[in-house]
Amino acid sequence: MASPTQVLVQTAPKTHPHVPSRTTVKALVESDGFKSIPSNYSYTAHPNDSDASDPNNTIPTIDFSLLTSGDPHQRSKVIQDIDKSCQEWGFFMLVNHGVPESLMKAVLNGCNEFFNLPMEEKLEFATKDIWKPIRFGTGVDIKVEKFFFWRDFIKVFAHPEFNCPSKPQGFSEIVQEYCKRSREVTMELLKAISESLGFEESYIEKAMNLKSGFQLFAANLYPPCPQPELAMGIPAHTDHGLLTLLIENEIGGLQIQHNGTWFHVNPLPNSFLVNTGDHLEILSNGRYKSIMHRAVVNNKSTRISIAAPNGPSLDTVVSPAPELVDNESRPAAYMPMKYKDYIDLQLEGKPCLERVRLPVS
């Protein structure tokens, strides 16, 4: 059997003789004579087909400080806004969240330094095994292996146990602090979401066993692409967990789908981009939809994004909250499944949510 490293890291396309035989998108872009993208990175559908910007600032913004200010009126108003954002968009920008700008910048810089490590030091973590707590990879999507996507990534399991590469120096400490702070913000948002669903604030924490909730830290590197209209950073997908907090280095590239149209997200400075995941859709019995999103690339600058998805504990069996199910008017729309088994479903290729959605009778 081939070693995991050999399996994951793609073979450089023959049209680029200067590219080493095993490569990343970063190495490809930095190779001598590189001008056009190899055909196996070329995406069939034009990624910007139905591109739309956000001219009227319609993407919702939530002020986190009003949730925690101690004023019950402000809190209930923000909870209503979160409810509306989760129902209508599955997405909002979170401002005044209290995580220092310096930490957000430091973690983005740390990721940049990680991606700048020599190839061998990154390849040490290259594996196709999604259960390895530290995983480096390039843009091979396990679902559609015939295409390559225009990104390199590092994913670590951050909670309940924290894992991280020890290089570059200081990286692990910064990532750990960032994960802790972003998790605290997520826990606070999930209290508000418990209330917006009509429960007491600790409902989701208890039902999803969040004390040992599964948190990932996923950093994506999208090098400049000479033909951005032909390539795709991450194809349209939904996230598995409950909520994902995303930050980026102010380049732009995230697009979200709203009522069938793609919206380009122009992040407010220092905001968290918050999106709902499959397990919030399942738990809320479809009240909140897991938002479809993707990352497009550009030909000017390297973009780095960091997604911190938080989900239930891996052994929690998740089903729609019984209080939100009524066999007459609102039957359960999803079947119960252990979170770990749900994550394994991605290996089978179809969108996982489709696998647990129950037919409407």
Ligand SMILES: O=C(O)CCC(=O)C(=O)O
């Ligand atoms: O880079 C982005 O904006 C999106 C990243 C993302 O969706 C993911 O890592 O799941």
Ligand SMILES: [Fe+2]
């Ligand atoms: Fe995502």
